[in-house]
Amino acid sequence: MRISVIGCGYLGAVHAASMAELGHDVVGIDVDARKIELLASGRAPFFEPGLPEILTSAIEAGRLRFSTDMADAADAEVHFIGVGTPQQLGSSAADLTYVDAAFRSLAAVAAPGSLIVGKSTVPVGTAARLAAELDELGTGARLAWNPEFLREGFAVKDTIEPDRLVYGVADPADVEVLDAVYAAAIGAGTPRIVTDFATAELVKVSANAFLATKISFINAMAEIAETVGADVTQLADAIGHDARIGRRFLNAGVGFGGGCLPKDIRAFAARAEELGRAESVSFLREIDAINLRRRDRVVDLAASLLGGDVHGRRIAVLGLTFKPDSDDIRDSPALDVAVRLHGLGADVIATDPEGVANSRAKHPQLAFTESTDEALAEAELAVLVTEWSEYRELVPADVAAAMRSPRIIDGRNVLDPAAWMEAGFDYRGMGRHAG
Template identity: 55%
Template structure:
């Protein structure tokens, strides 16, 4: 059977899924409640930056395999399989995840369905959500025997979303029937045939995989950042320490880069949502350590401000500081919970004159923090600067010529908060180089 697929929610997750599924040959209908977003996508324009996505989207819109709508009626009539890709942000004033967008999608879609359909949750939700939604689907469906729920969490990283959809590390299918598993295996057959492992499990395990994975990664990042603090105190080098640890295949080198810490729309809120759900389940002590993981991560931002102050002789007023980076990581324009933008804001509040440049995130940052100055280039941001802060590890910044940059700054001082500039090259060009946890 050739399935027609709908994707509800067209943010980073949904737009990528829609374009990639169309690229696999399916007829796909993307749905969003935001008419402006639907209009942009229908013209082949992605309203955010994600490498490789816009050409893929445009190609499949032009071919007719991919369309977009704001109508749940059209979605219900069109689709055999419905992917729920809406956001689950952190609730205001709480740690818990807000699942209202997922619930709203179910409430709107299910009563309209008049044919056999599989609903597939892709969003990150607290464990127990899928089971509750399955019960609600049975109440809402005109024929409960024809509408089934599966949960298949996504693991695509911003900046690598297309590549990781097409070649994921694994696929996880949380199902209650052989029929649901069969449909998912058929849909993802081109990916499975490339050797991608498939884990078939219950709803609860599928839900836990995503939050457990993100919590583990956050823990690994915070761990190496505590080692950076020890290295600063002892004169050791955290980069060499990480290399030595990484040779142990029980540990591995990935996510052992000390720096400014993590941010974005996933790791921080997933970590906190995981802790909140553990408390609701009566096992809060099992995840108490994650509070320290979160605290370590937030402490890194103040650490960068403190080191910047040291380099400026703790004289902020009248000092010009160039900030390279505003996005929470390279290859995206996403500034949600961005450590770089947070540091820029803190330094601005100390009284320094802050000039920010990011290859893709300037406009998003300007909307959130309009009191900062935003430059059109690295050279513009650094002109007259007493200190350069490297806060987001864009390739453009890694490839800078420190000798050329040194001609426009007031003082050749750089704080490499991502520990990825070539220290020796910068020092040879006359710069005072400071990393985090590096001699």
């Protein structure tokens, strides 16, 4: 099929390349000329495993091209809108400026009978509003909503082999169009849910709200465990055996971040308030508060381990991105911890396999290195805050030999406390006892 993807940020670039990899003829459109130039040359403007390979193969096969001109999308049968919906400045609500601009620019060129498909995460009611605008314009194009469920680090696989497909449609005929787009996934048995606009919009934000709730729940239990001397990791193992609960996303630590969960739960709460149903999701405010408290806890632990004050003390911060296998530092707990420690006067040196460049651009006041060994050299405290495999696999004895004094905070509970204490470390986890 002939497909356009409007917005070539994280979501759009992955979707465009993946659709081309599946055999569709795809054009990606974005107003950012530098981003388009990078993508057109087969280079991703962000780190995502597997994306450069499918970009290159699809471009070389002639199935993928990029442009800054919306007119180049005019002959597409299906148009996907995948622009960002950041948090508004001074508000928890989602900023729909980019969605509205992309929609109106696209509506001006979309051919009669073509299908415009929203993928951006938007407040419920957005699709109905845009559909009404489309009718008023009289373009003959139609609207559907098809939320994305990408995990950074696995986005290519999640697009090509999704765990479910959700279609929000007003016209049943549009189901056949979307089935043609996702024929490979449907042929492989991917579950498909066909519903209305509002339900499709709620699916994404509800999923993120539930995941955030589960993560913050175990972090709240970590706060209790720290008070009474229990081990939250063993607690999670025990309750995770209950099939009604499950073990996934019950990993206590420094909390969640990134460009989705934090802003999406805030936008969901803001939209519920607009709808007169603030009490229905009032718990999300506490979920957000619990999450942010875990960052405070890491900073407090650092001060405690260093005798009450971090001023002038050399601290190695291992990790800057909000999760491993990504260069995304948006609302990153790891970067926030580094900034807070620096603000308290610590001599911070921060490192990350992929996040140094983005972090340096946002916080040039910090000292960075791309070398783990250099970060650890002569440090009085190491703080592991992003669970990259290379940090999980550190050899305690080697780290102890490099540091000035063997102290470590395991902000993700991914290290073996016994092994690190045996190597002489003063070890602190998140909600787990050291011995």
